[in-house]
Amino acid sequence: MGTLAQQLVNGVVIGAVYGLIALGYTMVYGIVRLINFAQGGLYAAGAFIGLEVVEILQAHRVESPALLILAALAGAMIATGALAFLVERVAYRPLRRAPILSALVSSLAVLFLIENVIQLLTGAQPQTYPSLLGLQPWTLGPITLAPSGLLIVLVALGLMGAMQWFVQRTRTGRAMRAIAVNQEVAGLMGVDVRRVVALTFVMGGALGAAAGVLVGLNYGTITFNMGELAGLEGFTAAVLGGIGNVPGALVGGLVLGLLQSLITIVLPNQWNEAVVFAVLIAVLAFRPRGILGERVAERA
Amino acid sequence: MQAGTRMRRSALAGVVGIASAVALVGWNGAQAHVHAAGATPVKIGFANPLTGSEASYGVSDYNAVKLAVNSVNAKGGVDGHKVQIIAYDTKADPATGIAGAHYFVSQGVNAVIGFFNSDISIPASAILHAAGIPMVSAASTNPKLTEQGFHNVFRVCGTDNEQGLVEAEFARNVLHAKTAVVLDDEEVYGEGVSQFFANDFKKLGGKILSHQGINPNLTDYTSLLTQVKAMHPDILQFGGFDPAAGLLVKQGRSLGLKSTFISDDGVIGPAFTQAGGRSAVGSFLSSAPSPQDLASARPFVAEYVRTYHAQPTEFAGYNYDALNVIVQAIRDAHSITPAAIIRALAGIHTFKGVTGRVDFNSIGNNTTPEYVIYRVQSNYSNKIYWNPNAH
Structure with a gap:
């Protein structure tokens, strides 16, 4: 029973990471209907920028872990948001009237571009995050949980709540939902489509960066190509939960994470990914629009 | 031209x-x-x-x-x-x-x-x-x-079979380990060493509780390690390269896994201790003696x-x-x-x-190379711990 409880904890932590990455996909897809594969690259960029912030501050004798973590998160989210803004201007805006496939390929190109730039700047060797939350995990009976694991879950829940509130309750959020329904009409009604779409990309980038920093803090090792596999898992989580649906991203992430954890109890690890993706196919066969279904706009 | x-x-x-x-x-x-x-x-x-x-x-x-x-x-x-x-x-x-x-x-x-x-x-x-x-x-x-x-x-x-054999002999004859869980990164090299370790460990009277593959590009192995911990093996043997090995020991130790970690010369570089930190200390790595030794x-x-x-x-x-x-x-x-x-x-x-x-034998292998077991010291250097050839 101890093992089962521990697996549930493991599944929730890894699921929260997937959920955070999935949120970025879902925001962009929900508004502009583009699967932004650059999301994995933005996630990796965020992890490396966060590490840079921590190293610069530590060089200036900032030692408070809370301050370092906050600064890493804030710095990475702002800088990666800016990077996402740039990406939108260079790689998507010129393709706004082109077939959606062009933008899709463009987003893949951006993923590899970001990866290679990181590799050129930092080398191919894995980089190490300092353990800011202490090495000692908490233990409760048979269950252990790293403080950074709890932080991931809390931040994922918090950001999901914030996104949901923003999209549903603010003026800009309403503009986003309007664009999701019909860009042309939203523009005619006075919505500044370019500005709102750019903001959507910035938010997606910032969400990816938050996930990157938290993964660095929790697992300690980051690599220039970390965004490829994580991006794919995050994308899967988004589709599983219902892409374009904000709470769906977290639900999809948690389902995927728990599924991966629980499968290891009954099957050798090498079967893990095969079974997970078989389940994904099964879910989509019965619920093509994901577990929670609808897109951002349809909730209004 | x-x-x-x-x-x-x-x-x-x-x-x-x-x-x-x-x-x-x-x-x-x-x-x-x-x-x-x-x-x-x-x-x-x-x-x-x-x-x-x-x-x-x-x-x-x-x-x-x-x-x-x-x-x-x-x-x-x-x-x-x-x-x-x-x-x-x-x-x-x-x-x-x-x-x-x-x-x-x-x-x-x-x-x-x-x-x-x-x-x-x-x-x-x-x-x-x-x-x-x-x-x-x-x-x-x-x-x-x-x-x-x-x-x-x-x-x-x-060759990997020599390396797997040295690890198995060390685990059985020096550490007197009875049980082992074997993980490999599903690549030709890692899977090879792990397979030879498992075969020789069994031949020497040990018991392999489980042999599973991992994806070396993942960052989270906690689910798999939770299962490993529940089996209480004396040895966790891993065949593969250093970044994944570092994550495995780090996450394993933080889950409370007590097994001795044994791996190979794909792990002997500094990336292992960088990723594994304190958890890497005390790990045993099989390798040919490095030039410095x-x-x-x-x-x-x-x-x-x-x-x-x-x-x-x-x-x-x-x-x-x-x-x-x-x-x-x-x-x-x-x-x-x-x-x-x-x-x-x-x-x-x-x-x-x-x-x-x-000395090349009839198939072109060198008949004389020797493998030893290194231990990761608390200053993150590797030191020869056991040399099966020194008598």
Whole structure:
């Protein structure tokens, strides 16, 4: 029973990471209907920028872990948001009237571009995050949980709540939902489509960066190509939960994470990914629009 | 010019062209082309991961080969022929790496040292075999490489079955471990070492509780390790490379896993302790003695440090020896034709290299390399803990 409880904890932590990455996909897809594969690259960029912030501050004798973590998160989210803004201007805006496939390929190109730039700047060797939350995990009976694991879950829940509130309750959020329904009409009604779409990309980038920093803090090792596999898992989580649906991203992430954890109890690890993706196919066969279904706009 | 004509003639050159052009920029470009007056140079192809995640090994290997070449050329070359290195970057990627074998054929090399990764060396050896070019491997330890019946393939380093056996003997006879869980990264090298460890551990009376594969590109192994912990094995053996090994010990220890961690020479680099931190301390790693720990390699290490201001990595000594073995074969053969070099290599016996003796057996394996067990010390250095050959 101890093992089962521990697996549930493991599944929730890894699921929260997937959920955070999935949120970025879902925001962009929900508004502009583009699967932004650059999301994995933005996630990796965020992890490396966060590490840079921590190293610069530590060089200036900032030692408070809370301050370092906050600064890493804030710095990475702002800088990666800016990077996402740039990406939108260079790689998507010129393709706004082109077939959606062009933008899709463009987003893949951006993923590899970001990866290679990181590799050129930092080398191919894995980089190490300092353990800011202490090495000692908490233990409760048979269950252990790293403080950074709890932080991931809390931040994922918090950001999901914030996104949901923003999209549903603010003026800009309403503009986003309007664009999701019909860009042309939203523009005619006075919505500044370019500005709102750019903001959507910035938010997606910032969400990816938050996930990157938290993964660095929790697992300690980051690599220039970390965004490829994580991006794919995050994308899967988004589709599983219902892409374009904000709470769906977290639900999809948690389902995927728990599924991966629980499968290891009954099957050798090498079967893990095969079974997970078989389940994904099964879910989509019965619920093509994901577990929670609808897109951002349809909730209004 | 001559190389250019050959490139055009070869049907494969077009396919290889882009990869090799990219791979060679900066590497071959920096290489001074040594031409002795009169005698044609001996062209030695050298293929290793010079960029990418395993570049730290490849660059060190390349440095070692360059040292050996410089010392041969300083003495007037071999039988009057200067030695010229043609370097190729495999990026540790099978597709890119195998293209390197075609590139070497198109360049008309006399012999090849490479290709570091077993999953590249094995297919590449078939291409070189068809072209009749000798190949000396200095780092690929998968047994299959020399078991294909190719007369042109030789190996100065040891093999995974020897390495797996040393780990199993250590676990059973020194640690008196009864049970083990085995994980491997599902690559030719890691899976090989783990499979041999598992077989020998069972033969020596131990029990394998589970043998599973992992994806080395993941960051979260907590679910798998939770299952491992529930089995309470004495030993957790891992076959693979260092970043994944570091994550495994770190996450395992934080879950309360107490098993002794045993791994291989793919883990002996600094990335293991960087990723694993304190959790890596006390791990046991099987490896051939590193050059720094070999009396015979002292002059080599000193020269390497003087030249490059860095320590040579695990396979650098073998690469140094690989070049010198080829040079010896050319001397024995009084010829630089690939066929003559192959015949002479097969006769190499009691050759004194920096890593020890080289004696090729009938399939081209070196019969003398020895494996030892290193322990990761609390200052993150590796220290020889057990030497099965020292009696």
